[in-house]
Amino acid sequence: MPPSHDDWSTRHSVQATARRTAALVNSLAEERPEPAAIAEVLLAHGEPAPLELSAEDVAAMRAAAVRLREVFAAADTDRAASVLDSLLREGTGRIRLSSHDGTSPWHPHLDSDDDAPWGEWFLASSCMALTVLIWDRQRPPGGVCASPSCRAVFLTLGSGSERRYCSRRCATRERVAAHRRARA
Ligand SMILES: [Zn+2]
Numbered sequence: 001m002p003p004s005h006d007d008w009s010t011r012h013s014v015q016a017t018a019r020r021t022a023a024l025v026n027s028l029a030e031e032r033p034e035p036a037a038i039a040e041v042l043l044a045h046g047e048p049a050p051l052e053l054s055a056e057d058v059a060a061m062r063a064a065a066v067r068l069r070e071v072f073a074a075a076d077t078d079r080a081a082s083v084l085d086s087l088l089r090e091g092t093g094r095i096r097l098s099s100h101d102g103t104s105p106w107h108p109h110l111d112s113d114d115d116a117p118w119g120e121w122f123l124a125s126s127c128m129a130l131t132v133l134i135w136d137r138q139r140p141p142g143g144v145c146a147s148p149s150c151r152a153v154f155l156t157l158g159s160g161s162e163r164r165y166c167s168r169r170c171a172t173r174e175r176v177a178a179h180r181r182a183r184a
Helices: 010-027 035-044 055-073 077-091 118-137 168-183
Strands: 096-098 107-109 142-144 153-155
Touching (some): 010 035, 010 153, 035 055, 055 077, 055 118, 055 153, 077 118, 107 118
Antiparallel strands (some): 096 107
16 A cells, blocks of 8 residues: 555655755765765665665765755845756756655656666755745745854754854854954
8 A cells, every 4th residue: 555645745755855955965065975974864864775875976966965055055035046946957857756666655756767876866856855945935945054164054944033053053153253253
């Protein structure tokens, strides 16, 4: 019996994919990301084991991460939408539906095939999630941490005011540094 739609709301699945995108963009920003480290991020975000990544896969994913970072770096919703629209035009295939041979509910894909290479899959699944987030929320899907020593990307899924930092840790560190500068 195929899984019911209750197990798999669209919003939940889009947010989970977007979280995976942010985590991968950050892990792939390392100087030389290890395939094993990237595989661990994928497993932590629900990709089924066993999972084999080559150095070429990681290089292709890294190229995709550089493009995806531009969406997070966009200053406002219009800019995020326009950057993402370019990515959809240049980097993804046509929309298609897949149920992965009946193992999941029908859902849209922008990669060419269920067995598409990792780099293509990463860019396409990320573009799909970020597109739906902009559509659903009419605001930028995330941002880049304002801490110069961090620059991690983050998602803004809550409804709160605009965020500048990826984490409480970065916000505190920068606040302390600003205090020190003011007193000096
Ligand atoms: Zn940060």
